[in-house]
Amino acid sequence: MGALEGLSFGFVNALTAQNLLWALLGTTLGTAIGVLPGIGPALTVAVLLPVTFGLDPVSAFIMFGGIYYGAMYGGSTTSILLNTPGETGAIATAIDGHQMALRGRGAAALTTAALGSFVAGTLATLALALFAPTLASVALEFGPAEYFALVLVAFAAVTALLGASLVRGLFSLFVGLALGLVGIDQLTGEARLSFGIPQLLDGIDVVILVIGLFAVGETLHQAARGAREETAVQLTSFMSMSREDWKRSWKAWLRGTAIGFPLGVLPMGGSVIPTFLSYFAEKRFSAHPEEFGHGAIEGVAGPEAANNASTAGVLVPLLTLGVPSSATAAILLAAFQQYGLQPGPLLFSTRPDLVWTLIASLLIGNVMLLVLNLPLVSIWARVMLLPRPLLFGGVLVLASLGVYSLNRSLLDVGLLYVVGVLGLGMRLVDIPLVPAVLGLVLGPMAEQQFRRAVAISEGDLSVFVTRPISAALVAAALVALVAPLVLKRWRRHE
Amino acid sequence: MLCASLLALAALTPPNARAQPQFDQLRLIAPAAPGGGWDQTARVMQQVLQRESIVTTPVVENVPGAAGTIGLARFVGAERGNGDVLLVSGLIMLGGIVTYDSPVTLADAVPIARLTGEYEALAVPATSPFHTLEDLLAAFRERPESISWGGGSVGGSDQILAGLIAAAVGVEPRRVNYIGFSGGGEALGAVLGGQVSVGVNGLAEFAAQIDAGTLRALAVSSAERLPGVDAPTLRECGVDVAFENWRSVVAPPGITADERARLASTVDAMVRSGEWREMLSRYRWLDRYLAGDEFAAFEAAEERRVRAILNDLGASAASGEARAFDPYATFVLAGLALFGIAAAVAVWRERKSTPARGGTLAWRPLALIGAGAALHVLLAESLGFIIAAALLFWLVARAFDARHPARDLVYALAVAAGSYALFDYALELPLPAGVLGAWL
Numbered sequence: 001m002g003a004l005e006g007l008s009f010g011f012v013n014a015l016t017a018q019n020l021l022w023a024l025l026g027t028t029l030g031t032a033i034g035v036l037p038g039i040g041p042a043l044t045v046a047v048l049l050p051v052t053f054g055l056d057p058v059s060a061f062i063m064f065g066g067i068y069y070g071a072m073y074g075g076s077t078t079s080i081l082l083n084t085p086g087e088t089g090a091i092a093t094a095i096d097g098h099q100m101a102l103r104g105r106g107a108a109a110l111t112t113a114a115l116g117s118f119v120a121g122t123l124a125t126l127a128l129a130l131f132a133p134t135l136a137s138v139a140l141e142f143g144p145a146e147y148f149a150l151v152l153v154a155f156a157a158v159t160a161l162l163g164a165s166l167v168r169g170l171f172s173l174f175v176g177l178a179l180g181l182v183g184i185d186q187l188t189g190e191a192r193l194s195f196g197i198p199q200l201l202d203g204i205d206v207v208i209l210v211i212g213l214f215a216v217g218e219t220l221h222q223a224a225r226g227a228r229e230e231t232a233v234q235l236t237s238f239m240s241m242s243r244e245d246w247k248r249s250w251k252a253w254l255r256g257t258a259i260g261f262p263l264g265v266l267p268m269g270g271s272v273i274p275t276f277l278s279y280f281a282e283k284r285f286s287a288h289p290e291e292f293g294h295g296a297i298e299g300v301a302g303p304e305a306a307n308n309a310s311t312a313g314v315l316v317p318l319l320t321l322g323v324p325s326s327a328t329a330a331i332l333l334a335a336f337q338q339y340g341l342q343p344g345p346l347l348f349s350t351r352p353d354l355v356w357t358l359i360a361s362l363l364i365g366n367v368m369l370l371v372l373n374l375p376l377v378s379i380w381a382r383v384m385l386l387p388r389p390l391l392f393g394g395v396l397v398l399a400s401l402g403v404y405s406l407n408r409s410l411l412d413v414g415l416l417y418v419v420g421v422l423g424l425g426m427r428l429v430d431i432p433l434v435p436a437v438l439g440l441v442l443g444p445m446a447e448q449q450f451r452r453a454v455a456i457s458e459g460d461l462s463v464f465v466t467r468p469i470s471a472a473l474v475a476a477a478l479v480a481l482v483a484p485l486v487l488k489r490w491r492r493h494e
Numbered sequence: 495m496l497c498a499s500l501l502a503l504a505a506l507t508p509p510n511a512r513a514q515p516q517f518d519q520l521r522l523i524a525p526a527a528p529g530g531g532w533d534q535t536a537r538v539m540q541q542v543l544q545r546e547s548i549v550t551t552p553v554v555e556n557v558p559g560a561a562g563t564i565g566l567a568r569f570v571g572a573e574r575g576n577g578d579v580l581l582v583s584g585l586i587m588l589g590g591i592v593t594y595d596s597p598v599t600l601a602d603a604v605p606i607a608r609l610t611g612e613y614e615a616l617a618v619p620a621t622s623p624f625h626t627l628e629d630l631l632a633a634f635r636e637r638p639e640s641i642s643w644g645g646g647s648v649g650g651s652d653q654i655l656a657g658l659i660a661a662a663v664g665v666e667p668r669r670v671n672y673i674g675f676s677g678g679g680e681a682l683g684a685v686l687g688g689q690v691s692v693g694v695n696g697l698a699e700f701a702a703q704i705d706a707g708t709l710r711a712l713a714v715s716s717a718e719r720l721p722g723v724d725a726p727t728l729r730e731c732g733v734d735v736a737f738e739n740w741r742s743v744v745a746p747p748g749i750t751a752d753e754r755a756r757l758a759s760t761v762d763a764m765v766r767s768g769e770w771r772e773m774l775s776r777y778r779w780l781d782r783y784l785a786g787d788e789f790a791a792f793e794a795a796e797e798r799r800v801r802a803i804l805n806d807l808g809a810s811a812a813s814g815e816a817r818a819f820d821p822y823a824t825f826v827l828a829g830l831a832l833f834g835i836a837a838a839v840a841v842w843r844e845r846k847s848t849p850a851r852g853g854t855l856a857w858r859p860l861a862l863i864g865a866g867a868a869l870h871v872l873l874a875e876s877l878g879f880i881i882a883a884a885l886l887f888w889l890v891a892r893a894f895d896a897r898h899p900a901r902d903l904v905y906a907l908a909v910a911a912g913s914y915a916l917f918d919y920a921l922e923l924p925l926p927a928g929v930l931g932a933w934l
Contacts, residue, residue, distance in 0.1 A: 046533065046537075047528070049537060140683060140687030142683075143684065143689035165837075170829070170836075171830070171834055171836070175830065177826045178827060178830045181827075184593070184648075198563065201559070202560055202564075220860060223856065223859035223862075224860050267679055321703075323683045331528060337776075338777075343702065344706055345702065345706035346706045388894045390891060390902070393888070396863075397886055397910065397913060400867075404874075405917065408557055410874055413871050417868075428855075447822050456671075456673060
């Protein structure tokens with residue numbers, strides 16, 4: 001079945017009243033869990049699996065797809081309004097999104113996030129329908145050497161986020177790298193910096209660091225400043241985006257999609273690299289880079305689009321190869337197996353009805369999500385008007401709950417508050433928070449991929465420059481690192 | 495034909511399976527995150543027990559971490575003497591106990607039964623120069639390090655099998671160039687892309703690719719040739735290894751003989767049900783039911799085997815041969831110290847030149863929040879989540895504004911009770927009920 005024929009078949013199948021209802025249920029549920037910190041689509045689908053056992057697989061997957069996409073929409077809401085990203089994919093959004101909210105432009109930020117998610121989700125799903133098998137075979141060319149080189153590119157991009165004071169930014173980065181050392185070394189099985197505490201053997205969950213530094217740290221910081229700065233946010237208007245906002249957003253949506261989708265296809269997983277590379281690209285190529293960090297709308301539009309596009313990208317290796325590259329994808333794979341289906345090279349030919357109906361309903365679900373989320377924007381924006389005692393009380397209760405639900409461990413909740421105090425301290429001396437999170441995510445990745453690559457090549461370090469894709473990425477990282485410095489010097493000479 | 499198979503099905507279902515439920519509530523603890531093999535086993539058990547009316551409400555709880563050893567430690571400690579709970583365990587937990595140097599072992603729990611098994615397979619991409627296992631082993635014997643074995647995490651079943659094969663063909667297991675990937679997806683991607691010489695993984699993980707012809711199975715780890723699988727066993731290739739990744743259930747220590755017998759008969763009723771057979775074929779699990787003392791003896795033998803091979807592989811934390819020098823960790827910690835000092839100096843200089851920036855901290859609100867957080871963590875188990883969360887909310891609210899204690903209390907209770915309801919009922923994530931347990 002060709003892609004177009006398949007898609008039209010899928011639409012006919014998906015547009016039944018029953019399937020539309022499942023899509024609506026999934027997207028609503030997905031949006032709701034996306035808003036809650038710590039609870040992601042992986043957990044939700046896992047909990048729902050036994051319940052959906054009696055369902056027709058097509059209906060079940062329509063619902064799961066809705067949850068998966070919906071969670072990515074909901075994730076931006078708390079980032080923008082409360083500076084409390086609940087998952088890693090929403091951290092980049094918080095940087096400028098929250099600044100916009102503080103300036104009374106929360107509604108515009110939420111709207112560009114929703115529209116960007118819609119544009120990216122739709123384009124990426126179409127790309128999935130048209131090019132999935134080709135893309136998957138390209139992704140397999142990526143081995144440990146290429147992944148290491150890709151992480152180098154991400155590290156080079158981090159330099160754009162170090163902030164005004166270089167030593168402070170680097171200190172923050174190294175805090176994250178050091179936290180990344182904690183736990184069992186995945187290649188040798190040795191314990192590092194875990195101080196004999198078994199709960200630390202798996203390392204520090206990045207969600208705890210994110211919620212601790214941002215949500216708890218922010219609450220403590222607000223409290224510590226006492227009543228002195230009781231400046232309630234003035235909502236300039238509940239109107240969403242101005243003409244100017246549209247003009248600045250649409251290119252960022254497209255760029256975000258172009259960055260997010262291919263990176264999502266790679267079986268390395270994670271939404272951190274796509275979202276931050278998108279943020280980096282927006283800042284570097286913007287006509288007004290000085291606005292970044294103070295509420296630049298591109299800083300919301302780009303990463304949000306990248307996040308959703310990479311979400312769709314993850315489905316490429318899952319459906320065509322049976323390779324799950326995120327926690328949610330692993331659960332979806334388990335769901336396929338529950339129905340006796342085996343995703344892989346044969347799925348498109350053995351169950352074309354399922355695949356194409358799923359793809360069609362993802363497109364329909366995207367429209368539903370937009371219809372669902374746009375009216376919510378003005379309601380969400382009013383969250384900023386809640387009295388601060390109730391707002392922050394609620395934030396901490398939800399933060400504790402979200403972290404507890406990760407591992408059902410109160411030790412994790414305790415760790416959350418320790419990280420919160422760290423976040424307060426960093427805020428008080430103007431140390432940026434984002435590099436620490438990136439350090440925790442990228443550090444272990446870089447180390448593992450480096451050592452895997454070197455083990456496979458039996459100690460030959462030249463693999464990073466003799467393999468073409470790896471060499472190109474290493475070169476890109478060097479350019480990203482050096483070009484700004486050269487440009488600056490060159491301009492000074494002018 | 496149809497009638498005959500229906501009759502056969504009916505004969506497989508013993509009369510007691512549909513009898514009175516043996517438990518009102520039975521908790522099944524999966525010592526892993528949702529989605530993995532242990533979680534699947536627990537959730538399949540949940541379905542079968544419920545549908546066959548063996549247990550009225552089976553509940554699954556996930557306690558992930560450190561290859562199951564966190565879940566095991568908590569099970570042996572907190573569940574001691576509880577006769578209504580089972581822990582899903584298996585071969586990988588034995589590996590985890592060695593790798594993570596766990597103070598608690600499976601011997602501390604009460605063995606109930608082995609349930610399922612999965613075979614492992616060795617596979618290469620269709621384009622690989624290795625056409626048979628002999629080809630691969632010839633290259634491996636000649637220069638062991640030149641063969642990279644890609645599989646799951648260190649200390650797991652895949653690495654154990656690679657070590658057993660090396661030992662069987664006379665290569666020192668320590669020389670196995672094993673590349674551990676976290677999660678099946680990354681490992682499968684690396685095998686498909688030819689990034690590693692050979693992949694070691696569960697046969698089920700490779701099945702779709704082998705059927706499609708993108709991967710070639712060199713050997714499977716079963717003792718006998720498998721029907722429907724076009725690959726020889728390791729033994730047929732002259733490698734005297736038979737291996738499977740088995741899963742089991744155990745009970746907490748300190749239960750009475752009656753409680754143990756009741757759990758054992760519940761599991762027995764489950765594995766004899768038609769529903770369970772259907773699940774086994776659906777998930778391609780082997781029926782490896784083995785109960786009582788035979789299972790205990792099997793478990794002990796497997797423990798010795800796993801411990802020996804992991805020590806030979808040098809993969810355990812307890813092997814006591816930590817690298818003297820860890821370049822990456824040294825670099826990171828040195829960088830942390832260096833930039834820490836530099837940042838401190840920068841802050842100190844700024845403070846000196848522009849004094850009184852930011853003013854003093856308001857300590858009272860911070861103390862209130864700190865107290866709220868500490869009480870929340872300390873009391874959540876004993877008093878229950880609702881009271882602990884309401885306390886946290888109330889103290890945080892007072893930190894920001896102390897003028898409306900009564901209003902804040904109302905909101906606190908509403909938010910705490912609402913989130914409890916959301917998690918416990920809607921999302922089925924049980925939270926500690928504490929002293930309110932009787933009413934919830």
